[in-house]
Amino acid sequence: MNYRRWPVVAAAGFVFAAVVYVLAVLTRTGQTIENAALRGVDQDDVSETDAAWAALGQITVYSLAAAVLAVALVGVLRKRWDLTVAAVSVIVAGQLVVQVLKRFVLPRPALVEVTGDYAHNSLPSGHTTIAMTVLFAAVIVVPWKWRGVMLFFVLPWATAIGQYTLTAKWHRLSDTLAADGIALAVAALASLWLQRKGSLQVYDGPRRVGRVVLVVFWSLVAAVSLVLGVILWGVPLARQGLDADEWVVYLGAGSFASAGSLIAALTFLACWRRIG
Template sequence: MTASSTAPGGYRAARPRTAGYLLAAVVQALAFAVLFVVCVLTRPGQLAEDVLHGEAYRRAAEGGDSPQWLSFATTLVEGLQPWHFVIGLGVLAVVGLLRRRLRLTLAALATALGTMGLAELLKHVLLERPDLAGTAGAAATNSLPSGHTSAALGIGLGLVLLAPGRWRAPAAVVAAVAAGSMGAMVVEHGWHRLSDVLASALLASFVATVTAVLPVGSGRTRRVAAPPGAVLQAAVLVPALAAGALLLVYALPTGTLPVSALDLSAASGGLVAAATVLLVARALPREARRD
């Protein structure tokens, strides 16, 4: 997927082939479109999701308890407000400028802002939810993709892109926990349907793979190739995990697993969001200092 040469210190300097990353982005975009059609533009898809969405509303209204393992995850992020995400963008900018990596900072901000902005544009302007399931009212308004989950994913992947080599893995873990917790919370609290969170994962993967081709090396640094096959793995596995989550929640017979369908939906959304961060993080090129 990359053109490379050996650099001092044993690194493999690389400029990712644009075609490979753009092909991966096209796969994510197509998966997003299929998800929207199946879950939003068909009556069976709407009915399946609105059953759990209504259950989440009722649980929230009645003060029902979530399983402890799920409550712990959601408490990590349930207090976040939109201005917290603005602070997150500011942190990316400050970290990047302190590292004196202007182009890398712009790429990280493009990943975060692109994911967040495109999510809002799609949800509020470009996409509509027809009332095919007879659920007119608040539940019938379009909620795909999830803005909160998209923001957590975008800022998290921007942080991963910006992190120095030895800090990339810890940054990816932190970002995965935050994005996964956000994805679980918005479903569990009835803010979003499962498809909304899965769409956010596909959207973030799409934006990250597009911005990955931006030139980020400068000065005494050079770009280093992602592990072989990492781009292909992300392009295939993120849509596959999203499809698997839908099948697990909506096709598995009730009572098959010792958790409710709503809790399974929240956990599945969170796990896909977290896995998206980890998969895309491996596919992003990194910087290596020239010796």
């Protein structure tokens, strides 16, 4: 089997993150739209904001350590040290990359007049990276026959975190999208390492119907979210320009955030199809 997909996916993830940064952070239009989306959050229902804060508040150093231990435990129980190292490395490396980029590498020039939290750089999102790398690590380490069960529980959570970061006003859309791309790239590089070690085994058993239904469902959700985001941004921005309704801009950003996380997740799943 040809595994040249991994370098391609890794490169695509990093390039996507770079393009998002350039368009959203290094342009006046990008900063204006994203700031409008953040202001639009103020019109959201308080219960939605509280739910977002509660979900994000559960991601702590301790919960991250627990996730790493859980992933490692699965690999140890399978006696697959190679998968264990790769899966844990995805989570750890993902955080190292995004924290270095956010804190030391990527500047946020003052292209529009803002004050307070709107002025500092928050790209890429650490919380989104945690959610996505935990999902990717689980895909790597969980056996093929149990992967569908894992996806049922972890995929909705990982996807929701990206949108929650917007609802809680912790991050901008670009932060979440860049994190999706970086997490995907890091996971692809770990998969490439496994492939070069000869650790990837092809599963030739029967198709899991439940998993197929699950993937098709989330693919439809991703498509709908993407189209909805295009409509919510395209129509008002075309008619009103940068003066478009901030609530609508926020709703569009949320749709794009969900679509971005789902597309990244489904891309990695497609690469790991029938690999156990």
